[in-house]
Amino acid sequence: MKVAVIGAGIVGATAAYYLSKEDNLEITVFDYGRGQATKAAAGIISPWFSKRRNKAWYRMARLGADFYQTLVADLQADGFATDFYKQTGVYLLKNDETKLTELQELAKDRRKEAPLIGHLELLNHSKVAVDFPDLEGFNKLLFASGGARVEGAHLTKTLLAASACQLVSKKVTVSLSEQGYLISDQIFDQVILAAGAWLPDLLAPLGYKVDIRPQKGQLRDYFFEGLVTEDLPVVMPEGELDIIPFKSGQISIGASHENDQGYDLTVDSSILAKLETEALKYFPKLREASSFSERVGTRAYTSDFAPFYGQLPENPGLFVASGLGSSGLTTGPLIAKELVNLLTGQTGLLDKDDYRADKYITKTP
Template structure:
């Protein structure tokens, strides 16, 4: 008998976990309340780095470094498997007018990351579209962005070809099936579904699900709004970040500008105030955008957790129940390492990184 694993949630964490488990011979049933890849994973910017990596704990750094090294090969593999190019696009990243530049450089030195100060004249030569109002910059080459909607399409298409993966969309999970202290399945809109393991990878909704077992998982939604412009393909050669806002170039000339951080519950409505604020930021960073049309404006819900440290591993007292959630602003960045770690733990083999900081035990 092949073990069956149910994964609740069809974002980047759920889809990639499904692929890794299926590649190990597991039978996987992935359940998604709406359509796969349409929530936070779709809505983010896709920078393959935390916004300010030196401000995070070593737990985030460990996942981020593992994942950053893995992304280029993941992009190539998914293109081969699915025919969809996730566009892992190495542009490098400029941080402008940092208040904590010294800490940033010290962090980079400690971790062997290639971050260095750059003269503003050089920055304007490299990024001619940049505005004039900035006085200092640091640059990290090699930082990539991934076109997250296409990454999700590629994963979905790759999973569709695997005979041991079943995806059921528009199938909300309403609770768990218990056999004593063991979780043996889930209750859904389409009836009971049973499995040897259940993985909760439901992003901002994970806390609501765990509450059905009387567990308090401190993961809550934090709204973020983004806007998208279309420019010439060479308009912005590198990512730029200033005052907690960023501009990300896609290969075809689309420019994403984000993002807001709003504590408004599960409300995903884009607002005029945010649109205006993001447009102002965009024009301050890149004055040429004053003449560009906003192609799209949207909002998503990040799964906020204390210090942004995700929950990855078994839930104590509920045998068979696993978590891979609570990645806050870094779901795409941390996904490869998080899903590899989960797979290693579920298969009881040596983990790719130390699992202790992410363990649900003692944190619920």
């Protein structure tokens, strides 16, 4: 059976990897290579502190965090390095620090079904200074040892290498034929559409309307000479700002959430300057960076901010996923594995009816 995956971001790359483990499948991945949210993402895997009321979303995010343990183990068993992911812990900051105790109690309760949260502890500034001496702007914070950071571009590159699938770097369309689905002069039996914010463009010619809007996200990577950053915890103040240390003296700051920029991919230095000003309150050493670079991507959101995945009822050979938003690096690998399970007739971890694609995708009159 010939299977096409359109989009090589977090969902598409993970799907390609797990499809490659199945027998009797010939897999081709198509990716335009422009605007992909994953390549512009420095992710934090720490969903347990969210107060979103959507229980189905939280279950997906919690199990998505757990699924990284499986993904990492599978890639290591296949002989691939997994330094794109590391559990360095997370520091949570609140403007009103009296709320940290409430947050700790919430996490303790959730730890009963999510032991990955790990050790929880309220730390004062002097204790934090032992491990993260340059962090400022707080009297106390909440530490959770299970929090992790992910480098999105590195992850997808590893997944695609591990899949050994054919990768075609071009913009494509999908059309129906009597033999199956026509993509780039090839016929496919099954297709996974993992194009994120560009899903409406792919489905419009097939007569579908999709509840998706684009959101621009920008971040800046700062590079330091002689600064040991690999084991530093991720810092999560309130608001859009996150401070994400990686290895080799890299610290990422971001990311913005811009709802009025459409699919624009130009760097807006004024937005990044605002994020930098905020970050300096917590990490003044940022001024000592020897260089920096910038990344821009486009996230996909639904009108109710919930992700979806599944088959299209009118075209059961089409599998779709989108609407992951800013939690895409947390939920993406699990969503991809659930799509692969659907395509191959296996049982998944999630109740697919909680994330029905036809709630967000409708046939046009």
